[in-house]
Structure formats: C-alpha cells, structure tokens
Amino acid sequence: MAGYTNKFFKYWYNSSTIEDYLTILTNENPTSHFFSVDFLKKYCEEGFKGTVRWVKKPILDMNSILFPINVGNHWIIIVVYLKSKAVVCYDGKHRNHQHILSKIKTFLTDWENHSGVQPSAWWTLHGTTPTQYNNDDCGPWILAIAKCVALVEPICFTEKDIPQLRLQQYQSIMSNTMQLTTPTPRTTPYITMQLTTPPPKTTPINTTQSDTPPPRTIQLNEIQSTTTATTDEVTTQIPPTITAITPAPTIPHPTNSTENHKTRNKLYVSKNTKRRNRRTFYKTISNTHPTT
Template sequence: MYGSLIPLRKSDVMRHLKRKFNSDFSDWKNIILSEVARYQTEITEKPVPSFRVVYKKHILTLEDLSTLADQNWLNDQVMNMYGELIMESSHLKVHFLNSFFHRQLMTKGYDGVKRWTKQVDLFSKNLLLVPIHLEVHWCLVTADIPTKKICLYDSQGNALQKVARNILKYLMTEAKQKQQSAFEDGWTVSYDEKIPQQTNENDCGVFVLEYSRCLALSRPFQFSQKDIPKIRTRIYKELCDCKLHEED
C-alpha cells in the first residue's frame, strides 16, 4: 500500500487484519509482528523500484517519497502533491500555489506567471498558500483574501519581509489584471514570530507543510520539533492514500 512497510505501525497491521478477516488476531500478534519485521528487513535491502503514486497531474516515485524519511530535505514533487491534498480537504476554499511559482515570478515577473491562475479566481478563495524555496530553505507566505492580510511563516525565525512583499506586489497586479479593484490596495504585511520553530537544518519543508495544513483546516499550531518524525510518517501515508487523515 505504501511501497514500503517501513512507515507502517503495528496498529495499522492489526487494524487491517481485523477489518479484512472480521476476527480478533490478538492471539496471533507475535507471529504477525515477526513477519512484519522480516518484510521490513527485506524491503530495506531491496526496495520496490516500480512503486509510485499517481494523483491528478502528480506522480510520486519511491525516491520522491523517501525524502520524507529521517531528516531528508523534501522535494518539489512531495510539496506540490501535498498542496493538492490540502486544497481538496479545504473544499477548494484554499489555493496552494505550485512551489515553482515564486522562482518563476522572480525570474520572469508577472508575465511569467499570469497564466498560472487562468482557471482560478484567487479572490474568491479564503486563503492563498505560497511555499517559497530559497535555495536551501523553505518558508511559507500566506494571503488571507477577505481581510487582505499577507503573512510570512518561517521555521528558522527569519523575517524575510521582501519575500512577502513579492507576493503582495503579485496580488495587486493580479487584481488589476482581473479587474478586482477592491484588492488593488489596502493590503497589510506581517511576520508571525510565535510559531513552532525547527532546531535543525533539515526540517523546514515539513514545517511548511504542517503550517499549511493547520492554516487551511483552521487548526492551531500544536506541534514542535519533537513531533516531526511522526508528522513525516503521517504525510508519507497521506500521500500514498491521496487524502489527508484525521489526527491520531
């Protein structure tokens, strides 16, 4: 189901067997867990190269998914498909811009990205999420459309106001092009300092996805660095299942 048994927990296996066979396997628990351990060892030594997840226009290989293991840096494929799942879970009231958007905006200006919203009315959304990749670091810029508030979320505490203002300038130009005069001015830009922070150099991408999830689903930031391994596993499984899960 997940291309590997590594992220699978014991409770997942027991729940699946109980549902599959309509029987309590508690007496078989030790045998089952020994089999799980054996398969974990085999799959680690010989991964399944053909495994992949296909969802809409997104394709994730096992190599992509492996960026969620340990303290690896997340790649754009993982970032963008998870953004798609966030949009679906918000009933399309949240729009997640592709992780390549900001780079394209910076290199080619508004003309380089104006077609990205050809089928989307940003100003009808409640929230815009823009993942920003700054060479070796991920951060997040959000735009609360109804209140015209732009905010920067950075897990390393960097107040990169310029990045947020790039999105401000884009939205003002987009409003003018789409004849949305109410959104051509009146925006405010802020930086949220009271957010969970990373304590290493590797988890910024995971923090961006968890910020995005919480904001899109109107949930408080109730996580910290110690929760990141569990969050990585949950994201892995959500990507394979092509849907967000309720919190455990």
C-alpha cells in the same frame, strides 16, 4: 515505496513532495489554493504577463493562498489571508523575508488590476511558529503549517511531533498515489437475451357443449332416396397424363466414326501378297526351266 520511506523519514522534502501534499490538502479544502514552488521565480523573471496563465482559479474568492518557497535549501511558506488582506510569512528559523513578502504583495495588486477590482491595502508580517532547531525538518514543518491554515486551526505543534507528522504526510501521499495508479476494473455487462417463443396452440376442451351432433335415426325412405340419388350421378374419371420419354440422340464416338477411313479398292493387293506371288513365280520358272 522504500524510496518514499527514506525520503519521508531520513531526508529533506523535494518540490514534488511539497506539491503532492498541498494538492491533496487543497482538494480536500477547496477554500484554499496553492501556487507552484517555481511561481515566484517565474514572476520575478517574466513579470505578471508571464505568470497570468498559471492562475486558473478565482483566487480572490478563496479564504487563503499558499506560496511554498525554497530559500537557500530551506523551506518557508507564505500565506495570504484574503479576508483580512494580510500576507504572512511562516519560517521555523524565524528569519526576515520582507523582500519576498513585497513581491507577493505586488503580484496581488497586479492581479486585482487584471481582474478589474479596486486594489486593496495589503499588509505584511512574520507569523508566530514553533522553532525549528535542526536543519532537516523544514519540509514537514511548512506542510504542517499549511494543514493548520487550510483547516483553520491554531499552529500548536512542536519539534517532538515531527516524526508523527512525517508519518501522516507519508500516508496521505501514498494513499492518494495508490488511488491514482490503481486501474479501475473492467466489468463486462451481462447480456440478457429474452427468447420469445410463441405459446403452443391448444384447442380448448369444451366440456359443456360437444361439437359432434347427436345421433339420429334414419328412416327407410331416406335410405332409398339416397341410394337412387347416388346411382343417377355420373362420375367422370380423368385419365392419367402419360409423359412420353424420347431417348437422346446417340452420337458415335470419334474413334468409331467412318468418315476419316478411306475405302480400299477391291483390286487392292498388299505388299506381302505381292512378295509371296513373286516367290512362287520364280520357283515355277526354275522348275520348268532347270539350269544346265
């Protein structure tokens, strides 16, 4: 923002500043339209076919068309009044720019032929403006003129009003810049959930009529008939069902199985037994036949 302050109060206006303010001005006043700073240069280089795509609005239905042009580091503005068919040049230095007026007049004739409209008799002139005595205020000067043209007001400011005009133009551009750069806050809608719980079932209490029958007196003969009827009835009892539980077959553990074991012979003698028997035999022989 400090850079913008220096630009608005100390230095010249560049093309982006001029176009930013004219964009705001024409948006607020749709009956006016402006062309880019480079439009006339593009028209002189490429002709009508190279600039026809730049025209995106029905300019012949407007009240005024604005052409900001920089001539030798000096800003001027050309205003086309559609109703009076006049092409007017506004310059604070009061210089002659007839060659520029002729080019814009040629463009308007080409556009009328392109739109299928009978060409008009355009006439050109230099408008009356306050005199600019310094070389620094041409930018705010043409913007102040553009505002008077868009609002259809007389051009009656002076050089003393330039500081106040700079401030107004600065505030307009900065307020529009803040609106464009400020993001819209995201709002998360509240989700309302309606819990549909069925109402509890309640039995209405009838206070007028009772469902229970009134007590009645039982006669002796009714008791006797009921007793005989119950004794005559045969009550059959269904025996309870008994489910037999069969145990699961027992499978011997592989270590306890005798399939892999070899059955020993009854006459089997172990090696130790044979060794003891052999020693005993040798001792017996040595005792019976002693050596001499």
